[in-house]
Amino acid sequence: MNCIIVDDDLFYCKTLQSFCERLDLNLLGVFSDPVKAMGILSEREDIDLVFLDIHMPDISGFDILKSNPKLNVVISTMDETKAIEAFDYNVVDYLLKPVTLDRFIRAVNRAKERLSGNGNSASYKETPAPNASDNTNPKEIYVNVNKRLVKIELDNIYIIEAKGDYILIKLIEGKNQVVHTTLKSIMSKLPENIFVRVHRSNVVNIKKIVDIEDSSILINKEVVSISKTYRENLLSKLNLIN
Amino acid sequence: MKILYIEDDVIDQKNCQIILNQKEDINLTVVDQFEKAFDFISKEKIDVLISDQRVGMDHFKDHWHQFLGIPYFIVSNSPDENLNTLLQPPLQLFQKPFQVEHSDNIVKKMESLKAEPNLSYAENITEGAPDLLTEMVFILKSQFEEGIDKIPYLYEKKNTEELIQVVHKLISKFSVLSMSESFSFFNRVEKCLRDQLTLNNFAYKRLVTDLQEGLNFINFYIKQHELHNS
Structure with missing residues (x-):
């Protein structure tokens, strides 16, 4: 299996390189500079697998994924908050640093399965990896709850609240969900004409609003405050008769 | 170990002082307002912060970054488990009144935080x-x-x-x-x-x-x- 490593951190380049050698993978190159990696990715078509970091200077791992939607990629990062976004690009696996050899082997096995056609690559090869920003009207969202990807219908959400490292997704029906991510991150996945920030800690589904007062909103029998900063934006999204 | 305790109830202050002062290596300072704690930590280094939930938590929620890196414990008549979801959560929530067992827990917890690096x-x-x-x-x-x-x-x-x-x-x-x-x-x-x-x-x-x-x-x-x- 031909592979390359793209990581600006020398320590992890060495780590992944030693893992590749142990598994007899054919390592074509190790790139601490993502720009150079983009170069080789555009030149060669025989790269089976890329071990890719997310946070790098100038170009992020996601930029590489966007430009190369057909690549088989194993993400290797210390950022646990980007997993859902990464799986939107149909990555093979998502490894958290520091990566262990056992976990690396499992990721390579998944890649082998996909390359041999036994993995979930069929639909992937036929259609490019979905890009959240292209998907303007999603009906649902998948969130990672205790290592399970749980589907939530967007129409069932009425408020999303920031809770430190987590968000609380309040649902009209069913149990509310606590997810390890940020408001900013989940908002990038939601239709911006429907989900609107009304406070530093709150996003509301405007379809569920009952009424709006000066500094508060009644939504699904719950009152939430609107801060001045976000009020104008909220009003601009509503179908107002002046 | 230098501890700063934020508490506006005089009886709770006294109780905590009596218990913590029994430990030899604890140096305790008590303040009755959150703002005073701000002033204190801007001038002096502390190892641990203990705060009454009511006096402290609204401030913690908005000003957690001011206390970034300072381990803290919360004492309350009804500890709020939601505090554990804060970006910098308390190390432990204690039910009032503050007891010897709580001070032992603080010492143990702080010991366990001491890094024993390895490769x-x-x-x-x-x-x-x-x-x-x-x-x-x-x-x-x-x-x-x-x-x-x-x-x-x-x-x-x-x-x-x-x-x-x-x-x-x-x-x-x-x-x-x-x-x-x-x-x-x-x-x-x-x-x-x-x-x-x-x-x-x-x-x-x-x-x-x-x-x-x-x-x-x-x-x-x-x-x-x-x-x-x-």
């Missing part, structure tokens, strides 16, 4: 390849040295973007050294910087202190195992 991760992944281990240990050493050099400079220059990159790169290195407290702390600092919140002096100094602690261990390891950079 087991690097040893495991380089098993049978001593040259690679040496190479990786020296890479770690240079990254810690770079962090110690760069962080004060970038902090002073208010170069947040580059500071985030330096901090980000070092976070998982604390995990490599099994320094879990430093790992969590650096993680919070990165989030704080990305949210454009100003670091308090305590947090900034702790960045360097934790790095120095890691570097001291790496240097000790190099000497102990007689490693040489080729």
Whole structure:
């Protein structure tokens, strides 16, 4: 299996390189500079697998994924908050640093399965990896709850609240969900004409609003405050008769 | 251990003082307002903060970054479990009244936070390849040295973007050294910087202190195992 490593951190380049050698993978190159990696990715078509970091200077791992939607990629990062976004690009696996050899082997096995056609690559090869920003009207969202990807219908959400490292997704029906991510991150996945920030800690589904007062909103029998900063934006999204 | 206690109830203050003063190595200061705690930590270094939930938590929710890197405990008549979801959660919630058992827990918890670094991760992944281990240990050493050099400079220059990159790169290195407290702390600092919140002096100094602690261990390891950079 031909592979390359793209990581600006020398320590992890060495780590992944030693893992590749142990598994007899054919390592074509190790790139601490993502720009150079983009170069080789555009030149060669025989790269089976890329071990890719997310946070790098100038170009992020996601930029590489966007430009190369057909690549088989194993993400290797210390950022646990980007997993859902990464799986939107149909990555093979998502490894958290520091990566262990056992976990690396499992990721390579998944890649082998996909390359041999036994993995979930069929639909992937036929259609490019979905890009959240292209998907303007999603009906649902998948969130990672205790290592399970749980589907939530967007129409069932009425408020999303920031809770430190987590968000609380309040649902009209069913149990509310606590997810390890940020408001900013989940908002990038939601239709911006429907989900609107009304406070530093709150996003509301405007379809569920009952009424709006000066500094508060009644939504699904719950009152939430609107801060001045976000009020104008909220009003601009509503179908107002002046 | 220097403890700052925020409590506006005089009886609770007295009770806590009596219990904590029984411990020989505890130096306790009590303030009755959160704002006074701000003033105090801007002038003096403390090891632990204990706060009454009612007096403290609204402030913690809005000003958590001001206390970044300071371990804290909450005491309350009805401890709020939701506090555990804060970006910097309390180490433990105690039901009032404050008791001897609570002070024992604080001491134990603080002991458990003391880092005992090791290089087991690097040893495991380089098993049978001593040259690679040496190479990786020296890479770690240079990254810690770079962090110690760069962080004060970038902090002073208010170069947040580059500071985030330096901090980000070092976070998982604390995990490599099994320094879990430093790992969590650096993680919070990165989030704080990305949210454009100003670091308090305590947090900034702790960045360097934790790095120095890691570097001291790496240097000790190099000497102990007689490693040489080729």
